[in-house]
Amino acid sequence: HHQSEDYNLSTALRQTSTGFLLSWIFYLPLAVAGVPLVVFISVASLNLLYQFWVHTRHVPKLGWVEWFFVTPSNHRAHHA
Structure with a gap:
């Protein structure tokens, strides 16, 4: 999703087409531990x-929050 010149929802939703091939490996221990399916679906949503x-340009810098969370401002630097 780093190839778009636009910074919007379509950019946020563009992920790798092969991500599903290996991503399940990281969730397998949680499933084995008994985490309910509804939790997986909720977290994914x-x-x-x-x-x-x-992935929006409509949120300004958020001060101290930028030190602890991924915000639109510091994620724009990631895309730069």
């Missing part, structure tokens, strides 16, 4: 919403 927020 929240992450998708967070990606939209991070």
